[in-house]
Amino acid sequence: MIYLLQYTLYTMLLYALYHILLRNHATHAWNRGYLLLCAMLPIVLPMIQLPGLANTLPSTIGAIANLPGVTISAWGGSQQDANGIYEILAAAYVVVAVVLFMLPGIQLFRMWRRISRLAPAQFENGVRIVTNSGMGPGSFGNLIFFPGDTISDAILAHERAHVRLRHSIDVVLMRILQCVFWPNFMLYVIARELRTVHEFEADSRACTSRQEYMQAMLNTAFNTRNFSLTHTFFHHPIKRRIVMLQQTQQSRSMLRTITIRSGIATALLTATVICSQSCTQNPAAPAAAAAAAASEKKVLKTAEQMPQPTFDLPDFLGKNIVYPQVAKEKKIEGKVVVRFVVDDEGNVKDPFIVKSPDTLLSAEVLRVVKLMPKWKPGMQGNEAVCVLAAVPVSFKLD
Numbered sequence: 001m002i003y004l005l006q007y008t009l010y011t012m013l014l015y016a017l018y019h020i021l022l023r024n025h026a027t028h029a030w031n032r033g034y035l036l037l038c039a040m041l042p043i044v045l046p047m048i049q050l051p052g053l054a055n056t057l058p059s060t061i062g063a064i065a066n067l068p069g070v071t072i073s074a075w076g077g078s079q080q081d082a083n084g085i086y087e088i089l090a091a092a093y094v095v096v097a098v099v100l101f102m103l104p105g106i107q108l109f110r111m112w113r114r115i116s117r118l119a120p121a122q123f124e125n126g127v128r129i130v131t132n133s134g135m136g137p138g139s140f141g142n143l144i145f146f147p148g149d150t151i152s153d154a155i156l157a158h159e160r161a162h163v164r165l166r167h168s169i170d171v172v173l174m175r176i177l178q179c180v181f182w183p184n185f186m187l188y189v190i191a192r193e194l195r196t197v198h199e200f201e202a203d204s205r206a207c208t209s210r211q212e213y214m215q216a217m218l219n220t221a222f223n224t225r226n227f228s229l230t231h232t233f234f235h236h237p238i239k240r241r242i243v244m245l246q247q248t249q250q251s252r253s254m255l256r257t258i259t260i261r262s263g264i265a266t267a268l269l270t271a272t273v274i275c276s277q278s279c280t281q282n283p284a285a286p287a288a289a290a291a292a293a294a295s296e297k298k299v300l301k302t303a304e305q306m307p308q309p310t311f312d313l314p315d316f317l318g319k320n321i322v323y324p325q326v327a328k329e330k331k332i333e334g335k336v337v338v339r340f341v342v343d344d345e346g347n348v349k350d351p352f353i354v355k356s357p358d359t360l361l362s363a364e365v366l367r368v369v370k371l372m373p374k375w376k377p378g379m380q381g382n383e384a385v386c387v388l389a390a391v392p393v394s395f396k397l398d
Contacts, residue, residue, distance in 0.1 A: 002330045003046055004183055010042035011186040013269060015193075021262040023193075024240070028201040030259050035194045036170060037266070039177055039187055045270065050278040070317040071394040100179040111135070115145065127163055129156075141168050157206035165205070167198040199241055299341055299386045303378035307342035307387050310376055320368045323395060327360040334358075336365045336393045344384040346374035354390065365393050 015038050022031050115130055122129040126142060133145040137152070139159040146155075162168070174191040181187060309316075327333075334357030341349045351369040356362040369391075378387035 002326060004181065006046040007042045007181060008184045008186055010045050010273065011038055011184060011190065013273075014038040014041065014266065015186060015190060017262065017265050017269065018193075021258065021265060025255070025258050026200075026204070027255050027259055028197055028204060030262075031197045032170070032194065032201060034262065034266075035190050035197060036173070039174060039190050041270070043181075045273060046277070048274050048277065050274060070314040070321070070391075071396055072318065072321050072323055096182055097179050100182055104175050111140070115143070127160060139163055139168070154206065158202050161202035161205035162198065165198075165201060167202070170194055170198070196240060203241055299388055300378070300380065301388050303380045303385055303387045305379035307346070307378040307389055308376045309372075310346075311373055313391070316372070317368060317391070317393060320371060321364055321393065324360040324364055327358060327395070328397070330358075330360075331397060332358045332360065333395045333397045334361070336361050336395065337390055338365050338369055338393065339388060339390040340369055341386055342375045342377055342389050343386045344377050346377045348372045348375060357395075361393075361395050 015035075018031070018034055018038060022034060025031070114135065115133060118130055118133060128143045129151070130143065130145040131149045131151065132147075134147055136145045136147050137155045137159065138145060139162045142163055144156065144159040144163065171191075171194075174187065174194060178187045178191065335355065336353065336357070337355040338351055339354050340351035343349055348369060351366050353362045353366065356365075375389075377384040379385065
């Protein structure tokens with residue numbers, strides 16, 4: 001669930017940059033690649049973390065204390081019920097994805113069945129041209145089809161551009177992503193804009209006479225039939241296509257500037273996301289606070305008599321620590337090592353995390369450590385002293 005939310009958020013941010021910097025500019029090839037990047041980069045972006053950015057204190061746990069740890073189960077006594085709920089949700093997700101996969105398969109089968117009943121296609125330079133198909137004009141793969149027996153040169157040039165530029169690959173790829181990550185509504189927005197960019201790119205390659213070409217678009221506008229996976233010569237919004245054809249050609253230097261600007265903005269956004277994810281895994285703030293507190297009063301790493309809890313430590317931690325729900329959903333587990341000071345009066349002070357797989361687990365352990373009753377303070381000779389102690393807490397999903 002959290003991963004899907006991150007995926008949706010990152011696609012939204014990248015598409016926002018496209019909308020601001022690239023939309024309706026004549027950088028068609030770059031726009032096409034950028035839209036595909038908007039859909040594909042966020043798939044891996046939530047998984048990228050740079051451990052070197054995390055500022056944690058060096059671990060010297062073994063030299064401080066040898067205190068018993070505790071293992072926290074994700075589900076406790078209700079593990080079977082919780083697993084059952086998640087299995088139902090996972091099954092429902094898969095069913096929806098399978099249904100979405102079947103729909104384009106049915107569309108392709110209908111198109112293949114319709115075309116297979118027609119006369120053999122013409123072959124020109126590796127392109128199959130089918131007339132009297134009852135659909136189109138349009139294209140898919142290396143196939144170009146016309147609804148009647150009339151072939152317009154302008155439309156044929158346009159569809160040849162689609163075939164030559166392999167736009168069908170983009171359409172199929174976006175449909176697969178929509179099926180797998182169907183809750184991400186941004187994929188549908190990106191797919192629609194990508195189809196429009198395909199039309200801009202094909203128009204720019206096919207247009208020789210602007211007036212004749214626009215007339216062909218308008219003549220075809222209200223007499224088409226198509227399937228959703230195909231590229232059709234008439235593709236909404238037609239107004240944007242006409243405006244793009246009428247647009248004064250921008251200089252190469254301006255187009256280069258637009259491309260570079262959008263690339264830099266995307267790189268900065270990606271770096272910001274990665275740094276944010278990496279830095280939040282092992283925050284340095286608690287460690288810095290503990291170091292400042294230690295400087296106020298001498299704190300020993302070891303003592304002749306180490307501090308001891310006056311209560312059953314594993315039992316206390318086991319009863320009070322709750323496995324964070326979000327961590328369960330993200331399937332986060334691992335060991336959290338918390339270090340704290342037991343002062344000369346037995347108070348637990350300045351807890352901070354030495355090792356942790358995630359801030360969610362860290363926050364829960366810190367919360368419970370702050371609730372600890374007094375300990376028996378450490379002794380150096382006949383004097384009570386402040387001593388560092390550390391406790392490991394293991395989180396397991398099963």
